Amino acid sequence: xxxxxxxxxxxxxxxxxxxxxxxxxxxxxxxxxxxxxxxxxxxxxxxxxxxxxxxxxxxxxxxxxxxxxxxxxxxxxxxxxxxxxxxxxxxxxxxxxxxxxxxxxxxxxxxxxxxxxxxxxxxxxxxxxxxxxxxxxxxxxxxxxxxxxxxxxxxxxxxxxxxxxxxxxxxxxxxxxxxxxxxxxxxxxxxxxxxxxxxxxxxxxxxxxxxxxxxxxxxxxxxxxxxxxxxxxxxxxxxxxxxxxxxxxxxxxxxxxxxxxxxxxxxxxxxxxxxxxxxxxxxxxxxxxxxxxxxxxxxxxxxxxxxxxxxxxxxxxxxxxxxxxxxxxxxxxxxxxxxxxxxxxxxxxxxxxxxxxxxxxxxxxxxx
Numbered sequence: 001x002x003x004x005x006x007x008x009x010x011x012x013x014x015x016x017x018x019x020x021x022x023x024x025x026x027x028x029x030x031x032x033x034x035x036x037x038x039x040x041x042x043x044x045x046x047x048x049x050x051x052x053x054x055x056x057x058x059x060x061x062x063x064x065x066x067x068x069x070x071x072x073x074x075x076x077x078x079x080x081x082x083x084x085x086x087x088x089x090x091x092x093x094x095x096x097x098x099x100x101x102x103x104x105x106x107x108x109x110x111x112x113x114x115x116x117x118x119x120x121x122x123x124x125x126x127x128x129x130x131x132x133x134x135x136x137x138x139x140x141x142x143x144x145x146x147x148x149x150x151x152x153x154x155x156x157x158x159x160x161x162x163x164x165x166x167x168x169x170x171x172x173x174x175x176x177x178x179x180x181x182x183x184x185x186x187x188x189x190x191x192x193x194x195x196x197x198x199x200x201x202x203x204x205x206x207x208x209x210x211x212x213x214x215x216x217x218x219x220x221x222x223x224x225x226x227x228x229x230x231x232x233x234x235x236x237x238x239x240x241x242x243x244x245x246x247x248x249x250x251x252x253x254x255x256x257x258x259x260x261x262x263x264x265x266x267x268x269x270x271x272x273x274x275x276x277x278x279x280x281x282x283x284x285x286x287x288x289x290x291x292x293x294x295x296x297x298x299x300x301x302x303x304x305x306x307x308x309x310x311x312x313x314x315x316x317x318x319x320x321x322x323x324x325x326x327x328x329x330x331x332x333x334x335x336x337x338x339x340x341x342x343x344x345x346x347x348x349x350x351x352x353x354x355x356x357x358x359x360x361x362x363x364x365x366x367x368x
Contacts, residue, residue: 007255008033052104053111076120082112091148103152110141110156134164142189151198158189158204162211169215178219182212199254206253206260210267223275230268234292237261241300258300259307265292266314277325289318 009030016026086109094102114137138160145153165182186205193201210229217225240247240257247257269289276282293311301308 052107055108057111079112079116079119083109083116085109086112087144087148094148103150106144106148106150106153107156110144110153113137113140114160131164131167134160134167138164138185142192145196146192149196151193151196151200154189154193154196154198154201155204157192158186158201158208161185161189162204162208165208165212165215169218178216179212182208194252199252202252203256203260207263210264214267214271217271223272226268226271226275228268230265230272233261233264233268235261237265237296237300255304258296258304259310262292262296262307262310262314265296273321282325286318286322290315293318 012021012026012029012033015021016023021029086105086107090102090105090109093099093105114133117133117137138157141153141160142157144150145157161182165179168179186208190202190205193199193205213225213229237258238261240253240255240261244255247253248255251257253260266289269285269292272285273282273289276285293314297308297311301311
């Protein structure tokens with residue numbers, strides 16, 4: 001799926017070619033998209049960020065390997081120097097117009113801060129656990145992202161927040177140990193992502209809410225949770241399809257809200273299918289799943305190729321799942337291949353007709 005700025009630029013170029021706007025207006029509009037639509041990472045910047053991560057890992061491994069041989073003051077000074085040089089040097093590179101190098105330096109500094117928490121805590125035998133350290137690390141990274149207006153640091157803060165959330169169920173299950181603090185933390189990060197122009201962080205946060213719901217369900221095994229996920233996801237899908245401009249202004253997902261809505265709907269319905277596997281409600285949820293997939297294709301598939309692919313894959317998975325659960329005991333291996341061949345043939349015919357319909361000029365122009 002092309003990003004929102006990319007699609008708008010394509011529309012601007014099409015308008016210029018068609019004579020709807022002049023060349024000067026097209027340039028102004030494209031420049032405004034570049035300034036406010038969220039920057040895209042080039043391949044060179046991606047390589048710089050990967051190199052920074054490897055460099056940070058190498059430096060920190062070197063420090064850890066020689067930790068006992070260094071005087072205590074030298075250890076602390078080295079860690080703080082790495083943090084200061086990373087952040088200050090990155091700011092200088094940013095002012096010099098080298099954004100990729102600046103982001104790489106900031107990643108090194110953020111990684112050094114996380115290592116400092118662990119190594120200094122070990123050195124002075126400070127109390128606390130790993131979850132607290134990861135949360136402080138994520139909070140510090142989020143503050144740095146806001147101060148430096150860094151998209152990659154925002155993504156790093158989101159990943160650390162998700163890691164902190166996942167560490168709770170891996171540690172212990174207690175009634176008061178559900179990481180409910182993640183919800184306000186994620187909400188703050190979502191707002192921060194608009195300031196730092198990081199759509200990737202927003203996409204990660206939307207999916208992390210599904211993970212939080214799954215953790216909630218895993219602990220309590222209440223079917224209310226997947227039901228709520230499915231209903232809310234369907235509502236978000238409808239909002240993204242019916243009010244795309246308002247959805248983009250509010251959530252800033254670059255037209256990806258319908259995809260997130262479909263994913264959430266499939267996750268919620270899938271959990272209900274497993275919960276009601278041996279009950280009559282299994283058939284009801286299966287029919288709802290097929291209806292939701294087909295409805296998503298028909299309402300949003302023409303404008304979103306990635307959503308169509310997701311819907312096709314979900315449809316095939318549902319067919320295989322239904323066969324395994326309901327027909328596997330009645331049909332042998334040969335019957336499975338016959339059933340699968342017929343089902344896929346019908347699906348291929350449906351997909352071909354849908355793709356022709358979506359790509360036909362009459363549907364593109366809205367002609368009767």
